Amino acid sequence: MTKNIILIGFMGVGKGTIARAYAKKYGVFNIDTDDLIESKVNKEVKKIFDKMGEVHFRALEQETANWIESSVNGTLISCGGGFYKVDNLKSLGTVVLLDASFEWIHKRLKNAKNAKEKLAKRPLFNKEKEAKKLYNERAKLYREVADVIINVESLSINEIVEMIDTETKKSQE
Numbered sequence: 001m002t003k004n005i006i007l008i009g010f011m012g013v014g015k016g017t018i019a020r021a022y023a024k025k026y027g028v029f030n031i032d033t034d035d036l037i038e039s040k041v042n043k044e045v046k047k048i049f050d051k052m053g054e055v056h057f058r059a060l061e062q063e064t065a066n067w068i069e070s071s072v073n074g075t076l077i078s079c080g081g082g083f084y085k086v087d088n089l090k091s092l093g094t095v096v097l098l099d100a101s102f103e104w105i106h107k108r109l110k111n112a113k114n115a116k117e118k119l120a121k122r123p124l125f126n127k128e129k130e131a132k133k134l135y136n137e138r139a140k141l142y143r144e145v146a147d148v149i150i151n152v153e154s155l156s157i158n159e160i161v162e163m164i165d166t167e168t169k170k171s172q173e
Contacts, residue, residue, distance in 0.1 A: 003074070008095060010100075018157065032079075
């Protein structure tokens with residue numbers, strides 16, 4: 001893989017889980033945009049939002065995207081839920097949307113072994129109406145920027161990983 005694979009999708013859809021499985025199976029590096037931002041400013045995403053605001057966080061996302069564009073190749077990149085808005089998304093690599101219904105994502109988070117942790121990382125899910133509103137706003141926009149769309153609801157992790165590999169190779173030809 002010489003071109004990056006960029007995983008986008010709503011929070012909680014499983015981007016990090018899939019990225020780790022893909023990296024392990026295909027022996028590639030995987031990075032997470034939220035982790036990069038947290039490392040750079042030495043604050044958790046939630047604290048960046050609380051203390052500095054969303055506008056500042058989005059600027060950090062753009063800065064991260066610029067660094068990826070100039071410095072990263074052959075890597076699987078899992079992105080925060082709003083990362084799809086960066087100006088240069090398409091030049092970062094093949095954009096893969098991990099797609100699922102809001103209800104499926106919410107159920108996935110609530111039924112996870114470490115549900116408390118997963119929900120704590122995504123405090124918006126405590127306000128279900130707001131989370132669903134944001135999901136509805138983003139769903140169409142995700143599809144518009146994606147090169148590949150994979151509905152993950154009825155697939156195993158391994159099936160998703162293999163589909164990403166197959167579909168990204170097709171789209172890069």
